[in-house]
Amino acid sequence: MKRIITLIFTLMSFVVSMNAQTVREVDGIYYQGANKFTGKYATNYENGNLKQELHIKDGLKHGKICIYFENGQLNEIRSYKKNQMHGKWIMYNDHGIKTSVARYKNGExxxxxxxxxxxxxxxxxxxxxxxxxxxxxxxxxxxGKLISVREY
Structure with missing residues (x-):
């Protein structure tokens, strides 16, 4: 009986500690428990493959974010600074071919x-x-032939 109670207590402690470590996003802010999260955060598809990997600082996206197709192939590399688009963004199609490179500064x-x-x-x-x-x-x-030029 003591062994069963000890086992149940251990399992309950493990479940409580796992829930305390869960990172959740609320209105664009990432929290761990009641505190704003700092660190690397990842989510996965149901098949177990990586869906996205983010860098979070004080609850905000900050740094490089990688987004993957469900098959595990890289889809996008994004860059943020305090939750604003900032830096180089690169997109690939599902065949691994680069389809765009964009740049942002302070969300613009x-x-x-x-x-x-x-x-x-x-x-x-x-x-x-x-x-x-x-x-x-x-x-x-x-x-790849140049067909129009416009100056702004």
């Missing part, structure tokens, strides 16, 4: 952007300055 589109089709052919070259279109924008056809 900023810097050079490039967009490719699913075969890796460049379609657009764009430029932003704190959310505003700027510079020379170029558009290419499916074979």
């Amino acid at each position: 589109k900023d810097g050079k952007w490039r967009i490719w089709n699913d075969y890796g052919n460049l379609l657009y070259e764009l430029q932003y300055d704190m959310g505003k279109k700027t510079g020379v924008w170029k558009k290419y056809d499916e074979q």
Whole structure:
């Protein structure tokens, strides 16, 4: 009887400690228990494969975030600073081909952007300055031939 009570108590303690370690997101803020979470946080698909891996600081997305397709292949690399888009973002299709590179600064589109089709052919070259279109924008056809240029 003592062994059963000890086993039940041990299992209950384990379950309580696991729940205390759970990280949850509420309105864009990540918490562990009642406290804002700091550290690496990951979620998984039902099949066990990694879904996303985030860096959290004081409850906010801060640093690199990797998002994966359900098959485990990399889909996106994002960058945040205090929950705002900040830095380079890269997207890949489900065949591992890079389809876009974008840049943000303090939540605004900023810097050079490039967009490719699913075969890796460049379609657009764009430029932003704190959310505003700027510079020379170029558009290419499916074979990579320049078809239009526009200056902002």
